[in-house]
Amino acid sequence: MKSGVTQLYPLPSADRELEGTYLAHDLREYANDSTPYIYANFVTSLDGRIAIPRPDGSGLMVPKNIANERDWRLYQELATQADLIISSGRYLRDWAQGRAQEILQTDNPKFADLRAWRSARGLKPHPDIAIISSSLDFTIPDVLTQDGRKAIFFTTANPDPKRVREIESKAGQVIVAGENSVEGILFAQRAFELGYRVIYSGAGPKILHLLLADGVLDRLYLTFANRVLGGKPFATIMDGALLEPTADFKLDTLYFDAAGVDGLGQLFASYDRL
Numbered sequence: 001m002k003s004g005v006t007q008l009y010p011l012p013s014a015d016r017e018l019e020g021t022y023l024a025h026d027l028r029e030y031a032n033d034s035t036p037y038i039y040a041n042f043v044t045s046l047d048g049r050i051a052i053p054r055p056d057g058s059g060l061m062v063p064k065n066i067a068n069e070r071d072w073r074l075y076q077e078l079a080t081q082a083d084l085i086i087s088s089g090r091y092l093r094d095w096a097q098g099r100a101q102e103i104l105q106t107d108n109p110k111f112a113d114l115r116a117w118r119s120a121r122g123l124k125p126h127p128d129i130a131i132i133s134s135s136l137d138f139t140i141p142d143v144l145t146q147d148g149r150k151a152i153f154f155t156t157a158n159p160d161p162k163r164v165r166e167i168e169s170k171a172g173q174v175i176v177a178g179e180n181s182v183e184g185i186l187f188a189q190r191a192f193e194l195g196y197r198v199i200y201s202g203a204g205p206k207i208l209h210l211l212l213a214d215g216v217l218d219r220l221y222l223t224f225a226n227r228v229l230g231g232k233p234f235a236t237i238m239d240g241a242l243l244e245p246t247a248d249f250k251l252d253t254l255y256f257d258a259a260g261v262d263g264l265g266q267l268f269a270s271y272d273r274l
């Protein structure tokens with residue numbers, strides 16, 4: 001029998017299946033007529049590491065000893081509910097080197113129920129993808145625009161027109177959403193104008209900063225794996241200037257997953273921005 005999770009908050013506590021835990025959050029219910037509903041997710045060690053150096057020293061990766069199947073299942077449940085998934089130039093560069101995988105794996109038979117979940121709601125198998133990048137320095141994999149999926153590239157002022165033409169002829173629209181840095185508010189407005197209502201960020205700490213600095217992130221999902229990693233350098237959930245005012249959150253849900261991370265356990269938490 002598959003082991004479940006224990007809901008610790010809101011009280012009273014209750015046991016439930018792991019599968020369906022985040023589908024039950026029903027994020028599409030938050031779609032509204034004025035702003036997109038934006039949520040992000042990270043798995044972190046207890047000492048706040050979301051990424052550590054690759055064994056060959058070239059860049060950072062999610063630590064293998066905190067990534068785990070049970071967290072991945074819930075990650076997939078979050079991505080399933082989106083119209084648009086945010087990723088970055090770094091993701092496409094990793095993809096080109098064979099170091100990245102599909103964000104939402106509805107083509108994987110293991111997640112056939114999630115494909116069916118989308119289909120039952122009239123959604124295509126894959127949400128569209130937003131690539132946030134100043135450099136526009138990446139190659140675009142064919143998979144990004146297959147199965148009716150669109151790619152939209154959010155970038156900074158005065159992009160090289162030749163590069164914009166190249167990208168648009170291959171993959172989709174390039175949209176300027178900031179002067180020196182893509183701004184969360186402009187990103188959210190442009191995405192809303194394009195019809196996106198429910199947006200998932202599977203991207204990293206700089207992108208979380210742009211979403212929080214402009215107050216456009218609605219919910220933050222964090223998985224705390226019961227492990228301390230240490231080491232330098234590392235990435236944590238956010239990278240950028242001090243937030244003034246701070247971004248304040250209220251606990252939405254908390255689940256304990258005793259079976260996760262090789263039986264060490266992990267906490268699945270979600271927070272709503274105040």
Ligand SMILES: NC(=O)c1ccc[n+]([C@@H]2O[C@H](COP(=O)([O-])OP(=O)(O)OC[C@H]3O[C@@H](n4cnc5c(N)ncnc54)[C@H](OP(=O)(O)O)[C@@H]3O)[C@@H](O)[C@H]2O)c1
Nearest residue numbers: 042043050051060061088089133134135182204205206207
């Ligand atoms: N543990 C987890 O749950 C988790 C989740 C996400 C990521 N990670 C890991 O964390 C590490 C860092 O992730 P990441 O590099 O994707 O994160 P990131 O620092 O958020 O994004 C990196 C790229 O996004 C673009 N970007 C970010 N902010 C921008 C802005 N304001 N304006 C314009 N472009 C902007 C830049 O692309 P250009 O360079 O093309 O301009 C930049 O290189 C990776 O190893 C990743 O695997 C872990």
